[in-house]
Amino acid sequence: MKRWIVTVIIMLIITAAVIWEQTYVNQTFINLETKVNALIISVEACGDDNADTDENKALIADIEAYWLKHEQVLCYLVKHTETFQISDAISYAKNFIEFGNKEEVMSALHKLSYLGKVHSYNMGTSLENII
Amino acid sequence: MLTIVIRVIIIYVITIIVMRLMGKRQIGEMEPFELVITLIIADLATIPMSDPTIPIWYGILPLLVIHIIHFFVVKLQCKSKTIRNILSGSPVIVISPTGIDYQKLKELDICKDELMELLRSKDVFDIKDIDYAILESSGKLSVVPKGEGKKVSL
Structure with missing residues (x-):
């Protein structure tokens, strides 16, 4: 009986932990992608000017703080x-915003967006992971 | 290094708890599906022991899931002889009062020499001294000495 x-x-x-994990991973990466997309739009709006604006710096700082917490x-x-790969990509994006040109910033942000999509797939439950 | 030390202690304790939950069956004679579980547990427990970048749950969770599977498999095989036969096989009478059943030995992929070796491990040196020899699903050989008048039912 015991x-x-x-x-x-x-x-x-285990059931509760599995449901919580899937929900948490999904939500974390959805929010991360939203923030990264917002930054990409902001950088594109800079036109040919430098991406080193206060708004872009604030957005990447927000992404970094969000990611560090989660x-x-x-x-x-x-x-x-x-998780380190995404931290690394955020670090590159932050440095490029500060010191790099717009192409480098966009490259880093697209890489970050890509890593977010790929790892949300790997970290959650999917048929490809199971098989 | 301290991380690894703590991980090893945690996983060791969890493994002991899981083995205890599985009961004495695991420690005594093992059926085939129990042997599989024991081998898997040994491997699973070591996965996060020495690699701190792997979450400790990668070792603990499989142990708990294995326990759950084992728990239900054991209950099922107690309730259903068919399932028990599928998972563990069934005992086979290899020696009866009529002699050695060579057909059964062939089906079991056991030669006569191996059978004699098993008999000697039971202190039986002549098949004339026994009425029955039964090869259990765990691989053990059970013998009924001649003259004890016991009947065998499987």
């Missing part, structure tokens, strides 16, 4: 090397 109870409790905890939780769920 074993039944323990087994059912374990099943319930990366700590994601590290409990996925391999740290995967």
Whole structure:
């Protein structure tokens, strides 16, 4: 009887954890993509001018703060090397906004957007991950 | 280094808890599906032990899921002989009062020498000394000495 109870409790905890993980990963990457897209639009609006505007700096700082906050939780769920790739891409984007030209900024942002899409796939539950 | 030390302790404790939840069956004679589980557990537990970049849940969660699967498999095979036969096989009488059943030995891929070796491990040195020899699904050999008048039912 005790074993039944323990087994059912374990099943319930795993079910709850799986649902929470999937929801959390999905929401984190949806929000990240929204923020990155907003920054891409802002950088494109700079035209031929430098992307080194206060608005762009504020947007990338917001992305960085958002990611740093959620990366700590994601590290409990996925391999740290995967979260590091996104941290790395954000770092590049931030530096290019400050010191680089517009093409470098766009390249870094598109890479960040791509990594976000790919890792949301890998970190969540998908048929490709299972098989 | 301290990270790895703590991880090893946590995973070791969780593994012991899971093995205890699975019961004494795992520690005693193992059916084939239990052997599979034991081998898998050993491998799974070591995955996050030495690599701090892998979340500790990558080792703990599979252990818990294995326990759940094992729990239900054991319950099912107790309720259904068919499932038990599929998962564990069924015991086979290889020696009866009429002699050695060579057809059964052939089906089991056991030669006579191996059978004699198993008999000797049960302190039986002549098949004339036994009425029955039954090869259990765990691979153990059970013998009924001659003259005990016991009947075998599987």
